[in-house]
Amino acid sequence: MFSISELDDLVCMKLEPVDLLQCIQVCKKWADNILPYLWRDLSELPRSTLRKLWMDDFIYTLEASSSSTNGSNSSAFTSIGYLTTAIPPLTKYGRFVQVLPSPTNILFMLRGDHEDGYPSRIKEAMSTAGLPYSSSDRRFLNHLLKTRCPQAVRNHTVLSITAIIVSSDYCDLIVDCYVPHATSITFGNGQYGALTIRLSLVMEILSKCSDALERLAFHLRYSPERRGEVQDDDEVDSDSGDDTGGQLCFDDRAHPDSEAGLAFRLKSLEFQGIGNENPSSFRIWRSLAPCCEQLEHIQLGNDPRIVSHLIKGFRSGLYSRLSSITFEGAFIASVLSSRRRAHSSGTDRGFWRHLRILDTCEYGLEMKEALIDCEPHLESFVLEGFLDDNIDSTLVKLLAGQPNLVQFSTVDVMSSVDDIFSQQTVRATAFIDYQDWNLKILRPWSCTVTLTTLRLSISGIPRPDRMDLAAVEWVREEFSGEGRAMQREVHRRLGTLVNLESLWLGLDPALSDSREATFYRTRSDGLEMTLDTGLGALRDLKRLRELNVLSMGHRIGVDEVCWMTEQWPLLHTIYGLDNRENEADEDQDVDSVEDEEDGATDVKTVAWLKERCPWIDASG
Numbered sequence: 001m002f003s004i005s006e007l008d009d010l011v012c013m014k015l016e017p018v019d020l021l022q023c024i025q026v027c028k029k030w031a032d033n034i035l036p037y038l039w040r041d042l043s044e045l046p047r048s049t050l051r052k053l054w055m056d057d058f059i060y061t062l063e064a065s066s067s068s069t070n071g072s073n074s075s076a077f078t079s080i081g082y083l084t085t086a087i088p089p090l091t092k093y094g095r096f097v098q099v100l101p102s103p104t105n106i107l108f109m110l111r112g113d114h115e116d117g118y119p120s121r122i123k124e125a126m127s128t129a130g131l132p133y134s135s136s137d138r139r140f141l142n143h144l145l146k147t148r149c150p151q152a153v154r155n156h157t158v159l160s161i162t163a164i165i166v167s168s169d170y171c172d173l174i175v176d177c178y179v180p181h182a183t184s185i186t187f188g189n190g191q192y193g194a195l196t197i198r199l200s201l202v203m204e205i206l207s208k209c210s211d212a213l214e215r216l217a218f219h220l221r222y223s224p225e226r227r228g229e230v231q232d233d234d235e236v237d238s239d240s241g242d243d244t245g246g247q248l249c250f251d252d253r254a255h256p257d258s259e260a261g262l263a264f265r266l267k268s269l270e271f272q273g274i275g276n277e278n279p280s281s282f283r284i285w286r287s288l289a290p291c292c293e294q295l296e297h298i299q300l301g302n303d304p305r306i307v308s309h310l311i312k313g314f315r316s317g318l319y320s321r322l323s324s325i326t327f328e329g330a331f332i333a334s335v336l337s338s339r340r341r342a343h344s345s346g347t348d349r350g351f352w353r354h355l356r357i358l359d360t361c362e363y364g365l366e367m368k369e370a371l372i373d374c375e376p377h378l379e380s381f382v383l384e385g386f387l388d389d390n391i392d393s394t395l396v397k398l399l400a401g402q403p404n405l406v407q408f409s410t411v412d413v414m415s416s417v418d419d420i421f422s423q424q425t426v427r428a429t430a431f432i433d434y435q436d437w438n439l440k441i442l443r444p445w446s447c448t449v450t451l452t453t454l455r456l457s458i459s460g461i462p463r464p465d466r467m468d469l470a471a472v473e474w475v476r477e478e479f480s481g482e483g484r485a486m487q488r489e490v491h492r493r494l495g496t497l498v499n500l501e502s503l504w505l506g507l508d509p510a511l512s513d514s515r516e517a518t519f520y521r522t523r524s525d526g527l528e529m530t531l532d533t534g535l536g537a538l539r540d541l542k543r544l545r546e547l548n549v550l551s552m553g554h555r556i557g558v559d560e561v562c563w564m565t566e567q568w569p570l571l572h573t574i575y576g577l578d579n580r581e582n583e584a585d586e587d588q589d590v591d592s593v594e595d596e597e598d599g600a601t602d603v604k605t606v607a608w609l610k611e612r613c614p615w616i617d618a619s620g
Helices: 005-012 017-024 028-038 047-070 074-079 089-096 103-109 120-128 133-148 150-155 163-167 171-181 199-207 281-291 304-316 332-344 365-372 392-400 428-432 482-495 515-521 558-567 605-612
Strands: 158-161 184-187 215-218 268-271 297-300 324-327 354-357 380-384 407-411 425-427 434-436 453-455 457-459 502-504 546-548 573-575
Touching: 017 028, 028 089, 047 089, 047 103, 047 120, 047 133, 089 133, 103 163, 103 171, 120 133, 133 150, 133 171, 150 171, 163 171, 171 199, 199 281, 215 281, 268 281, 281 304, 297 304, 304 332, 324 332, 332 365, 365 392, 380 392, 392 425, 392 428, 425 428, 428 457, 428 482, 558 605
Parallel strands: 158 184, 184 215, 215 268, 268 297, 297 324, 324 354, 354 380, 380 407, 407 453, 425 457, 453 502, 502 546, 546 573
Antiparallel strands: none
């Protein structure tokens, strides 16, 4: 023990603080080696505790500095509430601190007056030490970041430039401490209010970035109505505005030398919610273009000037490493088709491997053709929210024609305005994808061996058992038994994807915190997922690890769960199992899976699973 640091990390970094405290009490050797792990992460401590640690350390440092300069002055410092006989914990162990709260949270914690005596105690200590208390907050923050916990500052490589940082009096201090070590910088964060920032300040921050920076993101939106509010070079008060969604606003002025050469080479660049109404977005892109030769991912807003510049780069072979793209505007077709033409002509040797489409895109004929003709090198495809009712056949053709596809996902999105879920579904008739309708022969899919993750809501299935529910999704059968016959074919199609590890057919569990939300999303035209409707066709999915059936109106019972545990040996998570419509069907034969002495016809599915297979998590 304590002779191999790597092994120490594996053990100690997994222990809770209470356990570390017990280890410290074993002996001096243990204490000396365990203490660094106890002080490693201060980010989860309560705010009042953190402030007291920082204040005690700062006052002690002032006392020591004052004593060495002006002689002993301990009585004066004792009078402001600090006993000089004890060395504060942070003074002893500050060098071990590896993680602090984010800069935004640190500034938020230091705002206003607090019951623990901040900032009055700091000002009194500054005055006692003969220093001007007008600079107490800055000196206090400077001591924490540069003197006491510099390693924690260097370790904070993912930085968000928020309204709290920009509007504070210490923006320059935060930038000087954190930006040179950042590997990722995001401008804007709706969680902390609307962000208004000068273009010259953006370029000033970027000029201080080192070659370690790989990701740069401009999130949130431009607000035309706020243009012109920045009239001078004073700091902008960024706490005003719409803090539900946030806005990223630029003035039109930037110093000529602010666009000088930048030291970094980006691998990821994101423009989220920034369209051509922003007069500075293209200027930022033009300044960053020389830094994008190694770009691997880009998120495009709705600015045609940036799109045009990107297309020209394809023709010149400038962005050959670009393999991942996120669309949120109306330029999917032009970008995909231009990249394909550039590749055909030999000027661009890159391929799209990761494609992500947001629900703000505009679906039309050009986009449909571009997706279907997308080069067969995609490894992941993600669609967030609802795009169009008629896109399901396009999605199926894309899914069927990609021989390297590993992930295919349609992601649920909840509107922040009206709390309504937005989800793209695919009709069962399109998903089955017959090659010959008369003979019921399925069309071969290129991704049957490569696909490991499928997250897709399948709809349009007639469910006579749910006719009593007043749901808009309910579909009427054209002939008796059509719904179950359709479900068997859907299961047969799913059964061809033999290497699936994650199969999500229901609602994202992260969006179903309330029972009201779950009820709203319960479908009336989804799969029953029972043995009678073809679940047995999934017997070859031996690698399946997680199944999501949340709010899809399934009828999974004990028979089905027993079958799953036997056929899918790697299964460890089932989401939405306790969301079934009929927990205890009277006609369900529970004795077929229960021993006669233990069997009971009213055993619930989740209870059975917890008792028989406790390693499977069915709580989601």
